[in-house]
Amino acid sequence: MRFRNWWSALWPTRRSRILDISLAAGTAVFDAIWLWHAPQEFYLPPPVVSVCSAVLALGLVVRRRHPVALALFMVVFSTVTGAGGIAGLIIVYSLGAYAASRRAVIAIAAAVYLSFLIFPGPTAVGEPFLALATFGLAFTALPVVLGLYMGARKQLIASLQERTRRLEREVHLLAEKARAEERTRIAREMHDVVANRVSVMVVHAGALKAVVTRDPDRAAETAAVIGDMGRQALDELRQVIGVLRQGERALQAGTPTMDDFRALVDQSQSAGLRAEMLVQGEERDIPPAVGRTIYRLVQEGLTNVHKHAGDANTMIGILMLPDAVEVEIENAPPGGRPEHGLPSGGNGLVGLRERVTALGGTFNAGPIADGGYALRARIPLPAGK
DSSP, rough: OOHHHHHHHHSSSHHHHHHHHHHHHHHHHHHHEEEEEEEEEEEEEEEHHHHHHHHHHHHGGTTTTOHHHHHHHHHHHHHHHHOSSSSHHHHHHHHHOSSSHHHHHHHHHHHHHHHHHHSSOOTTTTOOOOHHHHHHHHHHHHHHHHHHHHHHHHHHHHHHHHHHHHHHHHHHHHHHHHHHHHHHHHHHHHHHHHHHHHHHHHHHHHHHHHTHHHTTHHHHHHHHHHHHHHHHHHHHHHHHHHHHOOOHHHHHHTTHHHHHHHHHHHHHHTOOOOEEEEEOOOOOOOOOHHHHHHHHHHHHHHHHHHHTTTTEEEEEEEEOOOSEEEEEEOOOSSSOOOSSOOOOOOOOOHHHHHHHHHHTTTEEEEEESSSSSEEEEEEETTOOH
């Protein structure tokens, strides 16, 4: 396991591993052959210099992981043994490309240059000093500058790749959030559409069962009401599906009005609920978003009365103010447990709160002093409405 970790630390990818091993082997062979046959004046014989150059070249396998240590080793080892050649250029380039500290790169590059001037090496003995200085500067500065450029370029590419990955993660999270919000919105719309209609239809069905044998005419009327409400539920479901397909434009043509609010109350009254609606203030056109929210408030309030309070007395109040609309739905304490046993999902009030707060309004619902229940909301009107 330790060997595997060390191996992975030296070469992050398979491609880099193959490149460095091939580069080290090829450079070792080239430098060894070249310095074996090149004319030289040094205290060590050519075969020894050739072998030392091969050893230095083999050190290229660690040039990515330990560029500073390899460059310092080259300064000392080449000064003592005369080893060098192509491996020295690659080591200096690797120093600029992979070393973390710019100061260390500059300091070690200067040391390489000075060591070359003081100890020119076996193949440069007897050359004029100016030629040595120019040659040493070219073969030290150019690889370092190229290495620094390539290192900065790699860091920039890595930074851009990380930024791209981060943006992809953020986009993914935003998409997940949008999908979750859309699922919540669809569930809320389906609840609003189905819960009230089905609740009233269940109440009517119970009444139909009670009168079908002793009052056929009333039974027929109740059946007709159930059919009408079923068609209305289908129409509202089609509106919801239209929103999913076409966006909010699908809702513009069906903005609820005061007559629609009264129709909701009439349907509950026909199901046996003692409900009354009172409108205060000047009746006028309501913005579509506000009208839909008021419609859902009245619808959900009546649905909750059917579910939890049976036929308890219920008052629906709508106050039209110059800058807002206030809605209050209050029912008296239930006379007993409703016989129909309608289920409650617990999501209706949450959806209403979301609708009202999205329009900048306030919403609260809860029991009142006499044992009944009240639902209140205040929805601000846009300027000029």
